Amino acid sequence: KQEVTQIPAALSVPEGENLVLNCSFTDSAIYNLQWFRQDPGKGLTSLLLIQSSQREQTSGRLNASLDKSSGRSTLYIAASQPGDSATYLCAVRPPTNAGKSTFGDGTTLTVKP
Amino acid sequence: DAGVIQSPRHEVTEMGQEVTLRCKPISGHDYLFWYRQTMMRGLELLIYFNNNVPIDDSGMPEDRFSAKMPNASFSTLKIQPSEPRDSAVYFCASSLGRTGGTEAFFGQGTRLTVV
Numbered sequence: 320k321q322e323v324t325q326i327p328a329a330l331s332v333p334e335g336e337n338l339v340l341n342c343s344f345t346d347s348a349i350y351n352l353q354w355f356r357q358d359p360g361k362g363l364t365s366l367l368l369i370q371s372s373q374r375e376q377t378s379g380r381l382n383a384s385l386d387k388s389s390g391r392s393t394l395y396i397a398a399s400q401p402g403d404s405a406t407y408l409c410a411v412r413p414p415t416n417a418g419k420s421t422f423g424d425g426t427t428l429t430v431k432p
Numbered sequence: 433d434a435g436v437i438q439s440p441r442h443e444v445t446e447m448g449q450e451v452t453l454r455c456k457p458i459s460g461h462d463y464l465f466w467y468r469q470t471m472m473r474g475l476e477l478l479i480y481f482n483n484n485v486p487i488d489d490s491g492m493p494e495d496r497f498s499a500k501m502p503n504a505s506f507s508t509l510k511i512q513p514s515e516p517r518d519s520a521v522y523f524c525a526s527s528l529g530r531t532g533g534t535e536a537f538f539g540q541g542t543r544l545t546v547v
Contacts, residue, residue, distance in 0.1 A: 353535060362436075362523055362538040408475065410536075419488055420536070422475040 321346045323411055325423035332399055333431050340394040340426045342409035347387045350414040354383050354394050357406045357425065366407075367394070371414070399430045436539035438524050444545045450512040453542045456505055457526030465525040465536065466499055466509050475523075481507065514546045 322345045332338050342352070351370045355363040367376045367383040369392070375384040382395040392409055408425040437456040445451055457464045465480040479489040484501045492499070496515070501507040511518055521543050527536040 355538075360543075362540045363525075365535045365537060368535045419477060419480065424474045 321349075321411060321413060321421040323409060323421050323423040325407075325409060325426050327426060328424065329427045329429070331429040331431065334399060334401060336399050336430075337395070337397050338399055338428070340396070340407050340428070342392040342394070342423055344390045344392075344411045344421070346413070347390050348414060349387065350412045352383075352385055352392050353410045353412070353420070354381075354392075355408045355410065357408060359405075363408065396428075399428075401430045401432050404428055404430050436524055436526050436537055438522075438539035438542050440542060441540060442543045442545075444547065445514055447515055447546055448513045449546075450510065451514045451518075451544060451546075453509040453522050453524075453544070455507045455509070455524030455539060457507070457524070458528075458537055459505065461526035461528045461537075462504075463527045463536075464501060464507050465527075466507070467523040467525065467538075468520045469523060469541070470520045478509070511544075514544075516546045519544055519546050 324343045326341055349371050353368045354366040356366050357363050367378055369376050369383055369385045380397040385392045406425040406427045408422055410420040410422045412420045436458055439454045462483050466478040467475050468478055469475045476491055478491045479499045480487055481501045497511055499509045521541045523538050523541045525536045525538045
């Protein structure tokens with residue numbers, strides 16, 4: 320059974336700092352990995368999707384990497400801003416059951432002005 | 433497209449009552465998912481549909497929960513009878529692609545409180 324872990328559960332940084340969020344998974348047989356952002360009381364917003372054949376994806380100040388063999392993904396946020404404060408979740412999708420993603424519990428990020 | 437639309441946004445009901453949550457996926461998406469989120473258990477997949485057909489309902493907690501997708505633009509999640517432990521935020525999501533390789537888009541959720 321796939322297990323997804325995100326450490327740390329919470330992170331607080333000063334504005335302007337570069338930071339890395341971690342996601343690890345136990346079964347390397349994945350179809351893709353997706354990073355989401357969730358603001359309090361809101362739904363999940365997709366940030367980046369990495370297919371299993373890819374190593375990284377970039378969108379603006381965000382860069383996500385994937386190392387399937389080690390079961391790890393990182394989300395790098397450059398020059399963090401207070402507006403980046405949210406909970407970040409990663410989800411992995413298996414190749415054999417196309418719809419059934421497994422989510423991590425998320426990392427709650429606070430960027431202080 | 434307005435994205436995935438869920439209704440109601442908030443629902444407060446008494447224990448034992450029937451609750452129906454509604455979802456309109458993004459037009460053209462062929463996958464629809466129902467999730468439940470709580471502080472204790474995080475985000476859990478309850479059931480998902482492909483082309484209106486339920487594919488995996490192994491996450492549905494018990495027989496009190498049922499989901500339907502009568503057409504490509506509408507799905508419901510019903511709880512009957514509801515219990516206080518059903519209190520959670522319920523999300524609907526949709527995605528495009530038979531291989532499941534594309535992004536999932538989430539609705540804003542329905543916050544259910546059963547008293």
